[in-house]
Amino acid sequence: MSVQCGDTIRVHYTGKLTDGTQFDSSEGRDPLEFHVGSGMVIPGFDNGVIGMEIGETRVLEIPAKDAYGEKSEDMMVAIPREEFGPDFTANVGEQLMIQLGDGNQIPVTICQIDENTVTLDANPHLAGQDLIFTVTLVEVVVD
Template sequence: MSVQNGDTIRVHYIGELTDGTRFDSSEGRDPLQFTVGSGMVVPGFDAAVLGMEIGETKSVTILPVDAYGEKTDEMTVDIPRAEFGEDFTANPGEQLMIQLGDGNQIPVTITKIDENTVTLDANHPLAGKTLVFTITLAEICAAEPDA
């Protein structure tokens, strides 16, 4: 039995950048469970598990277009430092949650701070990166009966 689109599966994985830097792993945790093709994982990860069999391990390289996309300048904004208040203390590299006009919150990374401006980057931290995953298929879960 191999993985098909629409299957709910459980996998162990190690995610690394091309330089070997590990950015995520299921080691020491339960396997990641998701439904293939549902958009729960990046498209390249979805595609990589198709056809895998229980116990199989594979390594796959996923380009930015099939992961978190390319980094875009449109996702970077300069905000007047005064909008953060007098007590604002932060450093480049730190993350903040900002609230959008619709009430949703998104994570942003501070990329630059000067006396007048705070530059925020809303690109995903892995945008523009090629990802390397080692994936082991742990289980193909039983299908949920139709209600």
């Protein structure tokens, strides 16, 4: 039984950057369960598992465009420093959560601080990165 679009599957995985740095793994946890083709995972991962057999391991080399996308300058925003209040003490590289107008919160990274502004990067953490996943199919869930 090979994986088809629409199947619910469980996989173990390890995600690495092209320099070998591991950024995520299911090791020591339950397998990742998702519905293939539903957009629950990045497109390159979703497409990469199609046709896998139970017990099979694949290495998925996923370009940035099929992962979290390229970094976008539109996702960089400079905010007047006074909006952070007088006690603002964060540093470049730190993450903050900001609230959007619709009430949702998103993580941002401080990428620059000067006398007048704090520049925030709202790109996904792995945007612009090519990713490599080692994926083992554990189960195709039968409904």
